[in-house]
Amino acid sequence: MDTATTRDVAHAYVGTLERRDWAAFGALLDPDVVYEMPQSRERIRGRDAYLRFNQEYPGDWHLSVRHVVADGARAALWLDARVGDEPMIANVWLDVSDDGLVRRVTDVWPEPFEPPAGREHLVERYDAD
Structure with a gap:
């Protein structure tokens, strides 16, 4: 696979999700795509199930690269x-x-947390962009 093509697919993946362009999103997915979320230990197998998962995901969600x-x-x-x-x-x-x-998607949703005490002399805190 060409790296430039992979980069284009990655941008299209996010763009079609953000636009809720389900036909275009589905066209990007291998029929046997596997989706995993390590935090919840969930796995979804297959284009139809993964497409439906995104269509039914609750809330007003938005993504940008x-x-x-x-x-x-x-x-x-x-x-x-x-x-x-x-x-x-x-x-x-x-x-x-x-x-x-x-053909495979792994989503990791890290939760922000406060750092432990005792390393203030080594770090500076910054605002999230």
Whole structure:
């Protein structure tokens, strides 16, 4: 897989989700796509189930790409996400087949947290972008 093509697929993946263009989104997915969320230990198998999962996802959610790194058939995405008024960060890993279809998705939704005490002398705090 060409890295530029993988990068284009990654941007199209997020763009079609954000626009709720379900036909275009489904066209990007391999029929046997596998989607996983490590935090909840959920797995979805197949294009139809994954498409329906996104169509039925609750809330007013939005996604935008902050950064994409592509290498061969794999892409890592850093996304700004929002559900309602709550901003979040998501990390998404995509595996793309030779024919340009997304065959595997791993979504990681890290929760922000306060750092532990005792390292203030080593770090500076910054505002999230």
